Amino acid sequence: xxxxxxxxxxxxxxxxxxxxxxxxxxxxxxxxxxxxxxxxxxxxxxxxxxxxxxxxxxxxxxxxxxxxxxxxxxxxxxxxxxxxxxxxxxxxxxxxxxxxxxxxxxxxxxxxxxxxxxxxxxxxxxxxxxxxxxxxxxxxxxxxxxxxxxxxxxxxxxxxxxxxxxxxxxxxxxxxxxxxxxxxxxxxxxxxxxxxxxxxxxxxxxxxxxxxxxxxxxxxxxxxxxxxxxxxxxxxxxxxxxxxxxxxxxxxxxxxxxxxxxxxxxxxxxxxxxxxxxxxxxxxxxxxxxxxxxxxxxxxxxxxxxxxxxxxxxxxxxxxxxxx
Numbered sequence: 001x002x003x004x005x006x007x008x009x010x011x012x013x014x015x016x017x018x019x020x021x022x023x024x025x026x027x028x029x030x031x032x033x034x035x036x037x038x039x040x041x042x043x044x045x046x047x048x049x050x051x052x053x054x055x056x057x058x059x060x061x062x063x064x065x066x067x068x069x070x071x072x073x074x075x076x077x078x079x080x081x082x083x084x085x086x087x088x089x090x091x092x093x094x095x096x097x098x099x100x101x102x103x104x105x106x107x108x109x110x111x112x113x114x115x116x117x118x119x120x121x122x123x124x125x126x127x128x129x130x131x132x133x134x135x136x137x138x139x140x141x142x143x144x145x146x147x148x149x150x151x152x153x154x155x156x157x158x159x160x161x162x163x164x165x166x167x168x169x170x171x172x173x174x175x176x177x178x179x180x181x182x183x184x185x186x187x188x189x190x191x192x193x194x195x196x197x198x199x200x201x202x203x204x205x206x207x208x209x210x211x212x213x214x215x216x217x218x219x220x221x222x223x224x225x226x227x228x229x230x231x232x233x234x235x236x237x238x239x240x241x242x243x244x245x246x247x248x249x250x251x252x253x254x255x256x257x258x259x260x261x262x263x264x265x266x267x268x269x270x271x272x273x274x275x276x277x278x279x280x281x282x283x284x285x286x287x288x289x290x291x292x293x294x295x296x297x298x299x300x301x302x303x304x305x306x307x308x309x310x311x312x313x314x315x316x317x318x319x320x321x322x323x324x
Contacts, residue, residue, distance in 0.1 A: 091179045096158045097187045097215040099268040104153040104180050106168035115171045116151040118142060122164040128153065160184050187214040187269035189221075191262075198277045205251040207274060209264035214245060218266040221247040226260040254278055 096102035106116055118127040118140075127135045128142035141154040155162060168178040192208045199205055211218055223230050223240055230249070231240050237252045247266075251258055259278040265271035 091181055094180055094182050095185070095215045096155070096162075096182065097185045097213065097268055098158060098160060100158050100215060102155040102158050102162070102182055102184075104155075104166060104168065104182075106151045106153075106170070106178050108149050108151065108170060116142075116144075117169040117171070118151075118153045119167040119169065120164065121167060127166075155182075158184055160186065185213040185215060187218070187266065188212055189264045189266050189269050189272040191264055191272045191274045193274070195273070196275045196277065198279055199254055201254055201256060201278055201280045203254050205249075205254050205258065205276065207249045207262055207264075209247045209249075209266075209272060211245045211266045211269055214266070214269060217244040218269060221264065221266040223247065223249050224263040224265065225258075227263075256280055 092104075094102055094104055104118070108116070115130050117129050119125065120127055125135065127133070127140050131142050131144060133140055133142060139156050141156075143152045143154065144150075145152070151168065153166070153168070163182050163184040166180040166182060168180070170176040170178075188211070190210050190212055192210065197205075207223075209221065209223075211221065221242060230238055237255075239250045239252075241248045241250070247264065249262065249264075256278050259276055261273055261275050263271050263273050
């Protein structure tokens, strides 16, 4: 009887193992979560929390992989688009003025840390390779910003002859070239109105100066009166006002001392001059001298009449004496 019971238990265990293998075969044999779930169902052990944790980790890993793949695809598309644009007819205009600075910026966002070469097409001159300068003048400087992934070419003390086409060549495969056009202007100051002004003493003098052809607002605009700067002097009757590209000088009550030459001199611009004449209430000495000459000429013209009058007066006085 005991032997019969043992055989019965062994048969039941064999049957149970066959069922387990059948269930595992129907599910994903490579998935440990499936086996755990099946085992839990068979043996009555609930592992819902552990199963949810394993599933969440697997989902997150799949999502991370998919996000990385999508990010890589986007970067590749952006890089292809960037290279296509670079190979096209790209051209950036840079504006500078004589005596100032010009800056060319070449971005390499979607490329590795490649070497950049700057060229000037007017004379096919090699300016820089990396940060090494090959230009014959020391006015050129190349800098590299790893944070912004940008290469810059600086030109100081800009001259009119610097105008023209420049190239930024990146040593990729195939090479990528960016084109730049430098336009150089000569800034100048212009004082509105005639070059000479006549104003009466006690009136208000207003001079307006405008800066034309400047690439950016001038750092300063100085006013000079007979070679003396008046911007910061202690002149109660004189006031200077500034704008971005303009400046004005106002004299509230003009005096003879305000006469002379006024100069508007902006930074990096050709100055402009204006001459002010102050007309006083008294007649000028030259005018007085001219009037005296005119009066003297009038008397000389009337000398015969004056002689007749004098002779007549003498006859009237001496007539009684002659009758005696």
